[in-house]
Every structure is written in structure tokens, then in C-alpha cells.
């Protein structure tokens with residue numbers, strides 16, 4: 001029982017660095033309510049100056065959601081905790097509603113964190129949620145295709161969102177029943193979300209199936225997830241080592257791989273490194289298919305070729321193995337929006353008036369006119385890569401400036417590590433860091449879990 005464990009909140013929260021404050025994501029359900037109270041207990045006991053803000057997202061999907069948010073607000077007021085309710089006002093899709101709600105939820109939580117200067121969001125995911133996640137992934141073919149030590153690792157203890165805010169899950173090792181015992185002991189109630197038992201959705205179906213299984217069944221699922229997490233981390237470290245050793249970026253948008261990668265001892269790590277680099281070059285959030293990537297590596301071992309996978313041209317020739325974004329399917333010219341990601345590859349920040357600029361791919365004709373020093377890298381490849389880079393032109397006349405006055409660059413385009421730019425699970429920190437260094441992406445913010453347990 002929890003009341004015989006007075007140090008529970010210390011055990012849960014002392015590994016976390018709260019210097020940059022914390023947003024507690026509180027739905028009003030048992031898990032996140034317990035999370036909030038335990039965290040408040042911990043911060044009070046350690047006399048921490050950390051800013052704590054509880055945030056409830058009202059998805060507006062059920063009658064009663066506003067009342068649940070109000071109940072959280074009331075609890076927070078009683079306990080002296082700052083609280084805010086944010087409403088999801090966007091369009092609600094007719095299919096994939098849970099995923100869209102989740103997407104909106106993280107977006108709103110991250111916005112609140114940015115507005116408050118907070119770099120950390122804590123959620124109430126439990127061991128029960130972890131087991132459900134792992135079993136759901138077991139059941140999915142797509143995830144099975146991604147089994148190179150990744151799919152079954154479940155949720156990471158920390159995930160970087162948008163390369164900026166850390167989402168930390170301190171309760172991943174706790175059972176829901178223990179958290180409910182804690183709340184009963186504290187005489188605090190919670191809301192039961194009816195969608196959690198609506199078997200029209202996948203997670204409630206898995207939850208119901210789990211309830212009928214023995215404790216050992218769940219423990220086994222968690223054990224497997226733990227092993228898969230270790231494997232995934234190790235594979236990531238090996239892939240990062242290969243990227244450091246064999247990859248370079250001779251010019252913008254062009255990755256060069258030393259063909260020695262093809263005969264690297266660790267074939268699994270070589271395929272993983274290749275998948276991560278292809279997703280990055282192509283600007284794709286998902287890694288290319290495992291089997292197709294293995295087949296590609298096999299073909300590369302037999303000699304020169306030019307193939308396209310995951311929007312990436314893989315060009316193996318005498319000068320080496322090159323990766324670049326294919327010319328097909330680039331975004332058409334469009335009004336540039338500040339602080340957005342272009343083509344999944346470039347983070348755009350505007351130095352000009354919003355609405356004044358069009359962003360478009362440079363294109364092959366303009367790339368042919370670029371002055372490029374022919375070195376070891378074929379100029380034709382550098383031009384082909386440059387053709388897929390964003391360029392700008394004025395969408396509106398700018399009467400404020402005399403015609404020939406030199407202008408500062410209208411926008412900056414910073415590379416992003418596409419497969420990890422939205423969600424970076426802490427298991428994958430090593431390859432994300434290696435690719436960030438390779439392509440000149442922003443460095444990763446420090447993990448609030450520090451060195452230990454960070455991944």
C-alpha cells in the first residue's frame with residue numbers, strides 16, 4: 001500500500017530536473033490526478049521553487065468534459081496549484097479521432113509550456129498503459145515490420161516534442177490500482193472517462209482483454225517492453241557510431257556515406273543508420289520499411305546503383321554513396337509561414353513581413369546557374385541537392401525599401417532531423433544527436449532525466 005511508502009513521491013520525482021518548471025497534464029482521471037497530487041507533495045516537501053501549472057485539455061468530444069475540467073480546476077484551487085483549461089477548437093475528423101485528439105492535446109500542452117517559459121510536461125501514463133501499448137503494437141502488422149528492436153519498446157520515460165519540450169512519464173512503473181489506492185487514502189475522487197471502456201476503440205478493447213488475464217501476463221508484457229527498450233537504445237548507439245564514422249555532408253542537402261559502411265560488421269546497425277538517414281534526407285516522419293531497406297543494403301553491397309526509397313535518391317557511384325531528396329513531390333510555391341517545417345526537412349523562420357514571401361524549391365534551372373566548386377563531390381549531385389532546397393521570392397511589392405538596397409536574407413531554413421523532429425523518444429537520443437550534428441540541426445535541449453534513466 002502506498003501509505004506505507006512515504007518516500008513514493010521522492011522515488012518518482014527526484015530523478016527529474018524541475019529547474020525549468022513543469023506542466024502537469026491532468027485529465028481528471030485517476031492517473032493524472034494522482035500524478036498531480038504526488039508531484040505537488042514532492043515539490044512542497046523539497047521546498048522547490050519550480051513553477052507548477054496543471055493543464056486540462058477540454059477536447060469538447062463528450063458531454064461532461066467541461067464539468068470534468070472544472071472539477072480539476074476546483075481541486076487545484078483547494079491545493080494552491082495554478083490551473084488552466086484549454087479547449088480543442090479545431091475540426092474534429094470523422095475517422096482517427098483518438099489520434100487527432102492526442103495530436104491536438106500535445107500541441108496545446110506544448111503551446112502552454114512555451115507561453116509560460118516551461119520546458120517540461122509530465123503525464124500520468126502508467127504501467128497499465130504501457131502494457132496496453134505494447135500489446136497493441138504486437139497486434140499491428142505495421143509495427144511488426146518495424147521490429148528491428150524498436151516497435152515493442154513501448155512508451156519512453158521521456159519524449160522530446162517538436163525538438164523543444166520534454167514530455168516525461170514518471171508513473172510508467174506504477175500500477176493504476178496503486179494510484180487509486182493513494183487517491184482513496186487522500187479522499188480525492190476522479191472522473192471515469194466512458195471512452196476508456198468504449199470497445200469501438202482499440203485501446204479499450206486491449207484494456208478489457210488485459211483485465212481478463214493474470215498479473216503475470218501483464219508483467220511479462222512489461223518485461224518484454226523493457227528488453228526491447230534496451231535493444232532499441234543499443235541499436236541506436238551503434239547506428240550513431242556508424243553515422244559519426246561514415247557519414248558527412250559535403251554540401252547542403254547532400255549526405256555522403258563512405259562505402260565502408262556497407263561492409264560494417266554490424267549489419268543491423270548499418271540498416272538502421274541507413275533508414276534514419278534516408279528518412280532525414282527525404283523529410284519523412286516514419287523510417288522506411290525494414291525489409292525494403294535490408295534489400296537495398298544487400299543490393300548496394302553488390303555494386304553501383306541509383307534507387308529511390310522514402311523520397312530519397314540513393315546514388316552509389318565511384319565517388320561514393322550519396323543520399324538526397326528526390327525532385328518529385330516537392331512543395332509548390334506557397335506563402336511562407338513563420339516557424340513552420342517546409343517539406344519535412346527545413347525549419348523556416350521569417351525575417352520578413354508575414355505574407356510577403358513565397359517559398360518554393362530552387363529548381364533544376366536555377367541550380368544549374370549556381371557557382372559550385374568542383375571538388376571530390378560531383379557538382380551535378382550538389383546541384384541536384386540544391387534544386388530541392390527552399391528559396392524565396394517576394395509575394396508583395398515592398399514599397400518601404402528603395403530598389404537596390406541590400407536586403408538581409410528574407411528567411412532562414414534550418415535542417416530538421418525528420419524522423420525525430422516531432423516526437424523523439426529518449427531511446428533514440430544517440431542517433432538523433434548524431435544526425436543533428438551531421439546536418440547542422442539545432443542541438444538537442446538537455447534531458448530533464450539527466451544522464452541516468454534518460455533513455
Ligand SMILES: Nc1ncnc2c1ncn2[C@@H]1O[C@H](COP(=O)(O)OP(=O)(O)OP(=O)(O)O)[C@@H](O)[C@H]1O
Nearest residue numbers: 025026027031032055056057058102122123124125
Ligand atoms: N484531456 C486531457 N487533459 C490533460 N491531460 C491529458 C488529457 N488526456 C490525457 N492526458 C494526459 O495523458 C495521459 C495519458 O492519458 P490517456 O491514456 O488517456 O491518453 P493516451 O491518448 O492513451 O496517451 P497518449 O497521449 O500517449 O496517446 C494522462 O495521464 C494525462 O497526463
